[in-house]
Amino acid sequence: MKKLSVLFAAVVMLLSVGVKAQKVASLDVATILNMMPEKKKADDQLEAYSKAKQAEIQKAGESTQAIFQKYQEEAPKQTAEVNKTREAELQKMQADLQAKSAAAQKDVADKTNTTFAPIEAKFNAAVEKVAKANGWDFIFDANNPSLIYKTGPDATSLVRKELGL
Template sequence: MKKLSVLFAAVMMVVSVGMAKAQKIATLDVIGVLNAMPEKKKADTDLKAFLDTKQAEIKKKADAGQAKVKQYTEEAPKKTADENKAREAELAKMQEEIQQMNDKAQKDFVAKQDAAYEPIEKKLNDAVSKVAKASGYDYIMDANSAAFVFKGGPDATAAVKKELGVQ
């Protein structure tokens, strides 16, 4: 019985020493790395151009709607009640079309953004994994996170940028 308790104590000491092994943790400036990637810069430029085009289309339609509102408001006293009612319905339909264009533009932008950023995120994650394995890091955490109370220890940003070939 005494041998069993000594054996148990020895096993517990070995397990506790293994658990006390320090974890290797590094930080990474994810935003800085992403902003340095040429793929991200190109995606941002393409997305801005897409958004500008959609906003111009919506503005053109809205301006046409505003012109009709002004015209119909000025002509309303000279028109019959039925004509004014038909014009109000036409304006309501135009307003609904503008809202639908806006909603579709937002959905299209989100879909285009997801498609553009997916390969960039994959490339970054692959580089982070390579650096973590090569450097023996157990964890690489985002240095921009507000969850950190203290940021000491190694910074993997330079190694990830090197792996991606960016500066």
Template sequence: MKKLSVLFAAVIMVVSVSMAKAQKFATVDVMGVLNAMPEKKKADADIKTFLDTKQSEIKKKADAGQAKLKQYTDEAPKKTADENKAREAELQKLQEEIGQMQEKAGKDLEAKKDVVFGPIEKKLNDAIEKVAKANGYEFIMDANSPAFVYRAGADATAAVKKELGIN
């Protein structure tokens, strides 16, 4: 019985080793490839412009609120309690509007990123898939993944860049 279990363990080890050797692994520097893509550079510039515009709008509204706050603070001693209370409510409403603008800008930015980067990610994934099929890779993993404990095997970064027509 003991010989049978040792023999079984040996067979399992041989099968496991032969299966592991049959599989081809490769890595790709996903961020390196993405950063080399002209489409990504243009998308980054578009996102920056979009973000700058949104921040400018929010800053303009915040600056107007600061000016109004200063004016109301300076005039407060000369106004009645009811007028000061109304002005305080107005400033509170303005602050809420700025918060809503910031929240909307964040949502708009995420939506813009999805629209702009979606086709780029698809193009990269299609190129990786094509390289994997052409070279017989069963697995291609991101070379920058923190989950890697040991990395060996082919690096498909150059092949993916070539497939995309970038250096």
């Protein structure tokens, strides 16, 4: 057991001698992104697009609801066969509505990804340029709750300057 602990200590010492000190900085990602005019414009476009999709789904839902109420009121006056046909029709309409809702959610997600891709690329390029210029090996998001200790330089102002904000 004693030999094992001596061997472990020797390995740790050898590794610590060979490890280069890493330069680390923090960055307030949310603040910078919210300052970018491109992001503000993208947020507005996506909100309008999302509201339009929601309005489409709501309109379709109201139409389905109106038909359902009509069929419910007329059900006692109809034959069992007609009611069964109407029930199948309503189930199909409900399935179509769910499919439209899922498609709308996918469309909004796709539009979000497409819209934010160039913004993300511009941001990442600025961060990389600032990190290389200052010799930083790592930059952590200052807003990350798993970051429990923060010291060293803050890259926020340099990235903002690089982006012209």
